[in-house]
Amino acid sequence: MFRAARLALGGAALALLALQLRADLRGARWETLHVVASGRPALLSAGENGFLTEVAGASGGHPVLVITGEAGVYRAGLLQRVLYPLPVGVFPDPSASPWVAGEIRRFVERRRPACLVRCASSAAGPGARMIARLPGGPTGGPMELWSLRR
Amino acid sequence: MTAMAAALACAIGVTALLSAAGDLLLVRRATRLSEAFDSFLAGLAAAAGSLFPLTLIAGKRAFSAVVGALIAAGAARIALRRRLGARERERSERPTVVAWVTVALLAAVVGIFTLRVMSNRFGWDGIQIWAAKARVLFVSGALTRRLWVTDEFAGRIVLYPPALPLMEALVFRPMARFHFLDAKAAFPIFYLALLLAVFRLTRHFASREASLLAALGAATLPTILYGGVGGYCDLPLAVFVAASAEAAIAADSRSSRTLPWLIGGMLMMKDEGIILLACGALVLAAWRRSARLLSGKGTLLVGAFLLDREAYRFWTGWHDIQQGPLDLAHLLAAPARILPVARLCAGQMLGSSWGIFWPLFAASAAMAFAAHREGRARALAVFVVLVAVTDASIYLVTNLDVAYHVTSSYSRLLAQVAPAGVAVIAAVLAPVRATPTS
Numbered sequence: 001m002f003r004a005a006r007l008a009l010g011g012a013a014l015a016l017l018a019l020q021l022r023a024d025l026r027g028a029r030w031e032t033l034h035v036v037a038s039g040r041p042a043l044l045s046a047g048e049n050g051f052l053t054e055v056a057g058a059s060g061g062h063p064v065l066v067i068t069g070e071a072g073v074y075r076a077g078l079l080q081r082v083l084y085p086l087p088v089g090v091f092p093d094p095s096a097s098p099w100v101a102g103e104i105r106r107f108v109e110r111r112r113p114a115c116l117v118r119c120a121s122s123a124a125g126p127g128a129r130m131i132a133r134l135p136g137g138p139t140g141g142p143m144e145l146w147s148l149r150r
Numbered sequence: 151m152t153a154m155a156a157a158l159a160c161a162i163g164v165t166a167l168l169s170a171a172g173d174l175l176l177v178r179r180a181t182r183l184s185e186a187f188d189s190f191l192a193g194l195a196a197a198a199g200s201l202f203p204l205t206l207i208a209g210k211r212a213f214s215a216v217v218g219a220l221i222a223a224g225a226a227r228i229a230l231r232r233r234l235g236a237r238e239r240e241r242s243e244r245p246t247v248v249a250w251v252t253v254a255l256l257a258a259v260v261g262i263f264t265l266r267v268m269s270n271r272f273g274w275d276g277i278q279i280w281a282a283k284a285r286v287l288f289v290s291g292a293l294t295r296r297l298w299v300t301d302e303f304a305g306r307i308v309l310y311p312p313a314l315p316l317m318e319a320l321v322f323r324p325m326a327r328f329h330f331l332d333a334k335a336a337f338p339i340f341y342l343a344l345l346l347a348v349f350r351l352t353r354h355f356a357s358r359e360a361s362l363l364a365a366l367g368a369a370t371l372p373t374i375l376y377g378g379v380g381g382y383c384d385l386p387l388a389v390f391v392a393a394s395a396e397a398a399i400a401a402d403s404r405s406s407r408t409l410p411w412l413i414g415g416m417l418m419m420k421d422e423g424i425i426l427l428a429c430g431a432l433v434l435a436a437w438r439r440s441a442r443l444l445s446g447k448g449t450l451l452v453g454a455f456l457l458d459r460e461a462y463r464f465w466t467g468w469h470d471i472q473q474g475p476l477d478l479a480h481l482l483a484a485p486a487r488i489l490p491v492a493r494l495c496a497g498q499m500l501g502s503s504w505g506i507f508w509p510l511f512a513a514s515a516a517m518a519f520a521a522h523r524e525g526r527a528r529a530l531a532v533f534v535v536l537v538a539v540t541d542a543s544i545y546l547v548t549n550l551d552v553a554y555h556v557t558s559s560y561s562r563l564l565a566q567v568a569p570a571g572v573a574v575i576a577a578v579l580a581p582v583r584a585t586p587t588s
Contacts, residue, residue: 002521009513010579016506017363020370021255024262 063111065104066090089113154268157321157335164320165339167220168193170227176407179234184350187343188408191393193223195415197320198313199455202462205292212292216316217323243358252362256345259369264338266379272334273380279307280383281333284318288328295466308466311459313418314383337378340386344569345369347392352573354399355527356580364576368392368569372503373561383420384565390415391426392569395533398434398443399526410448414455421470422541422566424459427452429536437529472555473548484546494556495542503561511571514578527577534567534574 066089089107107113172189173180175196180186197216204212227234245253272281286294293312317336322328348368352361368374378385394412397405413430416423434443444452474480499508515531541563548555 002517005513005517006579009510009517009575012506012510013367013575013579016510017367017370019505020367020372021259023372024259024370024375027262027266 063089063113065107065113067104153329154332154335156325157329157332158264158338160321160324161335161339163324164220164317164336165190167224168197171196171220171223172411173227173234174223174230175411177234178404178407179231184346187346188393188412190339190343191390191415192408192411193220194313194317195390195411195418195455198311198316198418199414199458201312201316202293202458202465206465208292210291213287213316213319214291217320220320246359248359249362252359252366256362256366256369259366260338260342260345263341263369263375263378266375267334267337270379272330273377273382275383276334276381277330279310280314280381281318281330283307283310283312283315284322284333285328285330287312287315288319288322293462295468306468306470306472308468309421309463309470310383311418311420311423311462313415314386314420317386334379334381337381337385340389341369341378343389344374344385344392347389347396348569348572351392351396351399351570352576352580354396355573355577360576360580364572367575368572371507371565371568371572372505373565374568376503377562377565382562384562387416387419387422387426387566388569390419390423391566392573394426394430395530395570395573398430399530401438401443406443406445406448410444410451410455413452417455417459420566422563424456425540426537426566429533429540433529433533433536436532437525472550473544476547480547487546487552490552491542491545491556494553495538495545495560498556498560499538499564501561504564507568507571508564510575514575517578518574521578527574530570530577531574534571537567538564 089104089111091104091107169180169186169190170193172191172193175192176189178185178189180189197220200219201212201216204215208215295308314336318333319328321333321335345365345368349361349365352364356364374385374388390412394409394416397409397412413427416426469475498504511531511534515528515535518527518531542556542560545552545556545560
């Protein structure tokens with residue numbers, strides 16, 4: 001009984017190993033071709049690079065509040081914090097978790113942003129006025145520029 | 151490609167210096183590749199552990215002080231090579247065809263991994279947390295309380311331990327520039343270290359061929375591969391876990407000197423190091439009630455690493471906003487989350503990124519107990535299960551959306567102990583019990 005179970009497990013383990021190895025070798029073949037054909041990838045896509053350039057241009061150098069999806073927070077946050085130190089506050093939708101709303105409030109009070117960039121399905125809030133549609137958000141989705149100046 | 155090749159060469163040089171430092175700390179001369187990697191891990195733990203005290207003492211010269219100490223360690227290691235004792239080489243049996251073929255496959259997967267590291271972008275945490283922290287360390291020369299120009303989301307990242315950022319920053323020191331694209335150059339070193347650690351761990355239970363196959367199995371686990379390629383910290387942490395488990399199981403004079411440094415390395419690598427230490431200590435306390443794995447000095451050393459970690463966290467002034475605190479509100483909300491979290495975590499374990507790995511592990515662990523296999527394999531199985539359950543319990547007090555938090559991180563947490571799980575599978579399936587010699 002024990003021997004049979006061990007044989008069955010051994011077979012399953014070897015099958016799993018073979019599948020993993022096959023996937024690894026197959027993936028490597030395509031990646032080699034890709035590297036040979038196109039060189040190393042850029043750290044950031046053109047869309048990611050363009051995102052904050054557009055936001056910075058549209059805001060005229062004034063602080064900007066960006067509300068975006070979770071992936072957008074990471075991407076835009078990285079660009080803002082590491083590569084382009086712009087006065088941009090990037091947050092997920094305040095409904096995503098309790099501490100986000102407080103963080104947004106603190107950013108607004110401290111920096112007094114001129115615009116809100118709304119990506120994904122986040123809400124602009126009452127009284128805000130849409131002033132432009134931009135071609136792509138930090139993850140390539142639709143992006144709108146809203147004025148917060150009443 | 152030339153820049154990445156140069157970064158890879160620098161990573162190998164830094165590894166050699168850290169290994170030399172480890173040799174001095176362990177008062178020995180590593181003569182085997184596996185010993186050299188053990189010394190590397192000890193050296194990295196020591197260097198990372200010294201970074202915070204040096205930041206307090208030397209300010210912006212802390213990073214330079216670490217670099218200077220490593221260069222001095224390299225020179226001292228050469229000067230003292232005759233005085234440091236080396237373990238005599240044991241005669242190993244002649245490799246079989248299966249062993250040769252598996253070694254060739256292992257060499258191929260290391261090559262493939264290196265290619266992937268060079269040709270793929272970072273994962274988000276890889277750059278947002280680890281490489282970005284490395285850049286800040288490289289530029290500011292010390293640990294800092296603030297990472298970026300704004301601080302709204304950066305606090306959590308400040309708290310993360312410094313071992314991986316230090317390793318990534320050290321790679322660029324000889325080049326006198328930091329480039330994000332090449333910051334993953336240290337990962338092929340960690341990958342190779344993982345293969346060696348899994349091989350040595352499994353060798354306690356299994357034949358050489360089975361141990362090589364186990365190393366191959368761990369190396370090709372998709373979550374290990376893609377996490378490593380993305381620059382995530384879970385691969386380096388998995389190395390420390392597998393190496394610590396090996397040292398705990400060996401329980402000889404060599405391992406009792408190495409183990410405190412390896413535990414320190416876990417604490418300096420990632421926040422989950424504390425969970426791994428607690429689970430390991432629990433299992434060891436139950437398994438080896440009478441035996442002492444750590445000497446008095448070793449216990450003090452682990453205590454020093456713990457103190458270092460906590461002092462650094464206190465100094466930053468930040469707290470983790472992702473989960474907790476363990477106040478009444480969080481504790482009251484936790485019971486209602488048990489079932490959803492269990493369901494989500496089980497979903498991750500049975501998802502496509504793991505295939506049948508976890509069911510296979512569960513069946514092997516059950517067989518290890520049912521067939522009264524030796525205690526070491528059972529203790530290792532209990533450790534893996536305990537870590538998996540403890541990691542899952544974090545989500546009971548998360549401040550993020552539970553489903554989002556589990557699906558974005560649990561699989562990576564499992565990757566930290568999966569290589570040890572591979573050793574459990576091999577322990578049950580391997581027909582030969584052999585002494586770990588080669």
